[in-house]
Structures are given as C-alpha cells and as structure tokens.
Amino acid sequence: MRERSDDTLETPITSMIDIVFLLIIFFVVTAQVDKDVVDESITLAQAKNAPAIDAVDPRSVTINLNKDGKINVALQPMSISQLQQLLLAMRTQAGSAIPVLIRCDYETQFRHIDRVMQAAASTGLYRVRLIAEATGG
Amino acid sequence: MRRKPPEQLNVPMSSMIDIVFLLLIYFIVTAREEVTEAHLAVNLPAPGVAKASENKPQMMEIEVHPGYLSVRGMRLPIQEIANTLVRLGKNDPDITVLVKVNLSARAEDLVTALDLCSAANLNNLNVVTLK
Known part of the structure; x- marks a missing residue:
C-alpha cells in the first residue's frame, strides 16, 4: 500500500x-x-517628422480605405451610409471624444478620403486622425 | 513492487x-514587419466653426495638389514651405493652418503637408476641399 x-x-x-x-x-x-483586423493590402504613406505612436486608445475606430476608395472597418466592407450609421452609433455610445482613425493607402485620392471625412463630420466627429508610417525619429 | 528505474521519467527530448x-519556424514565417504608425490629427470643417476660424487673422493656407504643394496659388518647393511653417510655429504655435486639398491629390501629398506642419509644431490643422 x-x-x-x-x-x-x-x-x-x-x-x-x-x-x-x-x-x-x-x-x-x-x-x-x-x-487580422489590420488590412494588409494598404500601404501607408510615409511621414518623416511626425512622432511615432506607441499606445492607441482602445475606443478608437479605425477606418481602412484602400486605393480604390473601398471602405472596411475591422475587415468588414462598408458603404458610406453604413459607415455613417456605425460612427453615429459609436458617438451616441462613447461621446464625441472618440478617436476616428483613417488608415488610407498612399495612393488613395483625396475625393475618397473626403467622403469618409464628411461622413465623420456629419455625425458630429470633427476631429479625425490620418495614419501614416513613421519613418523618422 | 519496486520503484520504477529513473530513466522512465525522462522527457522524450528529441x-x-x-x-x-x-x-519556431511557424513564428518566423508568419512574423510580419512591425510598422510604426504616426497619427496626424486634423480638424474637419464644422458648420459655424469654420466661419469663426476664417475670421481669425493669424492663419496660414497651404494648397495640396497631386504631386506638389502651393501657397496662395504659387507653387513652392517643399523645403521653402517647411521653412515658412517652422518660422510661423516659432512665432505662434497656436496659429491655424488651413490645408486646402485638391480632390485628385493623393493621400501621400496630404500626409506630406500634414507632416511638415507636425515638424513645425503646428497642431491646429483644418482640412478642407480646394474648390
């Protein structure tokens, strides 16, 4: 035993x-x-002087915008009106201080970026951030 | 019952x-190059606010075109615009910079302009469409 x-x-x-x-x-x-939330098909434009970001606000919405002007959020394709609804829902939920990040390809024409900016502004989000690749110090 | 010989406890190392x-190979193959991001904050024209800021005397305007930048319709080399912005930023860091963007300009061009402002410590940037 x-x-x-x-x-x-x-x-x-x-x-x-x-x-x-x-x-x-x-x-x-x-x-x-x-x-996988990051859209790998997008090549960011390069910013030599802007400081690199080390912490991103977890509340932020990242809008991916490819060079043909197609929008997706977290890899989910969206039309401009769907994006507007999403932003409106987020704004009512978290307030207008919610950071809106636009992650666009370096070749994206401003007419496409402008559509996204107008969608943000029409929901009362007047401050957006463009994401670029920090290449300098 | 005798104790098991110690070699039975050995982990199969190979x-x-x-x-x-x-x-290890899986991680090496799937590893992606980490891109360090910079965030360039801009203000969008809001009804009412845009009018108020246009009345501000201290304002600089840059126009963004596909492939080049201009100031008051005059095409200038990037270095010259950068120097002007740095001078402005030293005088008054709160000055509003109005970035007017041509619809056919590419994100690259806009980022160049915003990056120059960022280098000059100018953070009050308004982006509007160039008409």
Whole structure:
C-alpha cells in the first residue's frame, strides 16, 4: 500500500506537455485573429517628422480605405451610409471624444478620403486622425 | 513492487525539440514587419466653426495638389514651405493652418503637408476641399 502511493506521486510529464502544447496552440490561434483586423493590402504613406505612436486608445475606430476608395472597418466592407450609421452609433455610445482613425493607402485620392471625412463630420466627429508610417525619429 | 528505474521519467527530448523547432519556424514565417504608425490629427470643417476660424487673422493656407504643394496659388518647393511653417510655429504655435486639398491629390501629398506642419509644431490643422 505504501509503495503504491509512492508511485502516484510521480509527475505525469507526458500529459503535462500535452496540456502545455494545447495552451500554446490556443494562444497562437487567438493572437492571429486579433492581428487580422489590420488590412494588409494598404500601404501607408510615409511621414518623416511626425512622432511615432506607441499606445492607441482602445475606443478608437479605425477606418481602412484602400486605393480604390473601398471602405472596411475591422475587415468588414462598408458603404458610406453604413459607415455613417456605425460612427453615429459609436458617438451616441462613447461621446464625441472618440478617436476616428483613417488608415488610407498612399495612393488613395483625396475625393475618397473626403467622403469618409464628411461622413465623420456629419455625425458630429470633427476631429479625425490620418495614419501614416513613421519613418523618422 | 519496486520503484520504477529513473530513466522512465525522462522527457522524450528529441521529439520535443522537433515540435519546438516546428513552432519556431511557424513564428518566423508568419512574423510580419512591425510598422510604426504616426497619427496626424486634423480638424474637419464644422458648420459655424469654420466661419469663426476664417475670421481669425493669424492663419496660414497651404494648397495640396497631386504631386506638389502651393501657397496662395504659387507653387513652392517643399523645403521653402517647411521653412515658412517652422518660422510661423516659432512665432505662434497656436496659429491655424488651413490645408486646402485638391480632390485628385493623393493621400501621400496630404500626409506630406500634414507632416511638415507636425515638424513645425503646428497642431491646429483644418482640412478642407480646394474648390
């Protein structure tokens, strides 16, 4: 009897490793989903002087705008009126201090950016930020 | 019952290393280059507010065209505009800069103009459409 209890005290390494790998796979998969919110098809314009941002307000809305003027928010394609509704909903929820970020391709024409800006302004969000790639110090 | 010999407790090292290397290669392959972002804040014309700011005497206007910038219709090299902005920023950092953008200008051109203002410490930027 005493010898049996001695046996069960040994750590089951194999099953522990199983669980550790399951955990690793879980984190790998969820981290990937989080990253995909950024639209990879967009190449940002370069800003030499503007300071790099290290912390982004978690409330902020990022509007991706590709070079053909197509809009998506968190990879979900939207028309300008859908965007307006989304901004309006966010504004009623979180107030007009909510940061609106426009992430546009360097080739996007201003007529497309202007449409997004007008949508923001029409919902009472008068301050927007353009995202660029910080290349300087 | 005798105790198990100690070598039974050993972790299977070679297979574990196999898996660890697979994970390592996976991360190396999927790693993306981290882009450091800069955020250029601009004000949009709001009804009423735009009129008030136009009455402000201290204001600088830049026009953004596809591929070049101009001031009061005169095309100027970027370095010259940068110098003017830096001088203005030293005099009065609260001065309003009105950035008028041509509809066919590209985001690149607008970012160039906003970046120059940012370099001159001018943060009161209004973006309007050039008519």
